[in-house]
Amino acid sequence: MEENNEKKLTELSQLGEFGLIDRITKDFEIKNDSTIFGVGDDAAVVSQRECELLITTDLLIEGIHFDLTYTPLKHLGYKAVAVNLSDVYAMNGTPKQITVSIGLSSRFSLEAIEELYAGIKLACNRYGVDLIGGDTSSSQKGLIISVTALGEAKKEDIVYRHGARENDLICVSGDLGGAFIGLQLLEREKLVFMGNPKVQPKFEERDYVLERQLKPEARGDVIAELKKLGVKPTAMIDISDGLSSELLHICERSQIGCQVYEERLPIDVQTIEASEEMNYDPTICAMNGGEDYELLFTVSIADFEKVKGNKLFSIIGHITAYGSGANLISRDGTSVPIIAQGWNSFAQ
Ligand code: ADP
Numbered sequence: 001m002e003e004n005n006e007k008k009l010t011e012l013s014q015l016g017e018f019g020l021i022d023r024i025t026k027d028f029e030i031k032n033d034s035t036i037f038g039v040g041d042d043a044a045v046v047s048q049r050e051c052e053l054l055i056t057t058d059l060l061i062e063g064i065h066f067d068l069t070y071t072p073l074k075h076l077g078y079k080a081v082a083v084n085l086s087d088v089y090a091m092n093g094t095p096k097q098i099t100v101s102i103g104l105s106s107r108f109s110l111e112a113i114e115e116l117y118a119g120i121k122l123a124c125n126r127y128g129v130d131l132i133g134g135d136t137s138s139s140q141k142g143l144i145i146s147v148t149a150l151g152e153a154k155k156e157d158i159v160y161r162h163g164a165r166e167n168d169l170i171c172v173s174g175d176l177g178g179a180f181i182g183l184q185l186l187e188r189e190k191l192v193f194m195g196n197p198k199v200q201p202k203f204e205e206r207d208y209v210l211e212r213q214l215k216p217e218a219r220g221d222v223i224a225e226l227k228k229l230g231v232k233p234t235a236m237i238d239i240s241d242g243l244s245s246e247l248l249h250i251c252e253r254s255q256i257g258c259q260v261y262e263e264r265l266p267i268d269v270q271t272i273e274a275s276e277e278m279n280y281d282p283t284i285c286a287m288n289g290g291e292d293y294e295l296l297f298t299v300s301i302a303d304f305e306k307v308k309g310n311k312l313f314s315i316i317g318h319i320t321a322y323g324s325g326a327n328l329i330s331r332d333g334t335s336v337p338i339i340a341q342g343w344n345s346f347a348q
């Protein structure tokens with residue numbers, strides 16, 4: 001919940017746009033050779049090597065994508081970068097540069113924006129990417145953040161959504177449903193807090209799911225592991241809207257069907273406990289809860305020996321023929337069609 005800050009805050013109007021840009025960008029160091037020139041001219045300069053260039057953008061709007069009553073600005077900055085880099089990894093690429101554009105209403109102080117950029121910087125350092133530019137504008141209401149990531153991959157290494165083939169194994173990294181249940185927990189405590197601000201939020205033993213929601217990581221480690229194993233996925237996507245929805249994307253793009261097994265879905269014990277406490281079915285959280293930013297990928301059955309028993313990911317099913325649909329085999333053996341119930345930005 002928002003802190004009661006006694007410190008005197010600096011209004012953005014005192015600094016002006018250029019003063020602000022200078023303050024928020026001055027501490028960033030360039031880490032990549034391909035970044036020839038970053039912030040400070042009309043355009044950044046990035047050198048193109050023999051690789052393909054990957055480009056991806058996300059737009060985050062206060063009240064739609066995040067709620068500042070329970071999201072610390074530093075976490076928001078970190079997450080805005082991490083979710084973008086996740087898209088670069090999902091192409092089997094390496095992120096190198098980002099641009100960050102922000103729209104700010106007058107309620108934000110310099111100190112608040114510095115917090116946001118502290119999170120952005122943490123993510124840049126963690127993932128080895130350079131902040132090379134952006135744009136700054138005022139907004140009538142609320143905070144708007146748009147991050148664009150640039151990445152690279154050799155042409156032959158790029159993995160699309162459309163490459164899955166019949167009999168391929170379906171794998172998912174990490175565990176699922178935690179970010180969704182973390183969000184439900186935060187929303188519940190927000191309602192309690194609004195009813196009675198003296199009540200302290202109940203978050204005991206829920207650190208993992210809260211972190212899944214507030215500080216997701218992009219799975220560059222999984223990409224590195226697959227390279228080490230000598231496995232190139234046949235198709236890949238990152239899980240932003242929920243496993244169901246992403247499986248359907250792969251099925252549609254690859255013109256195939258799929259079968260996944262409920263008993264194989266990786267779900268953390270904290271996710272199960274928190275789901276049960278709040279009357280959610282953990283399987284539904286894992287299938288339809290969004291924002292886990294894990295990687296969903298398919299590999300050829302010929303790679304089974306290389307991928308089996310890996311700590312970073314689980315094999316949850318296999319690809320079936322086109323026309324057989326997308327199905328979840330439940331614990332009792334019944335086959336349930338998978339439908340997209342993931343988070344949809346137009347369905348509010
Ligand atoms: P222009 O008027 O040519 O668009 P700006 O004055 O907006 O240039 O930006 C000056 C420099 O600061 C540029 O290098 C731009 O990319 C960078 N920049 C502007 N806003 C941001 C921001 N919010 N975060 C990072 N870099 C920024």
Ligand code: MG
Nearest residue numbers: 134135136137
């Ligand atoms: Mg500009």
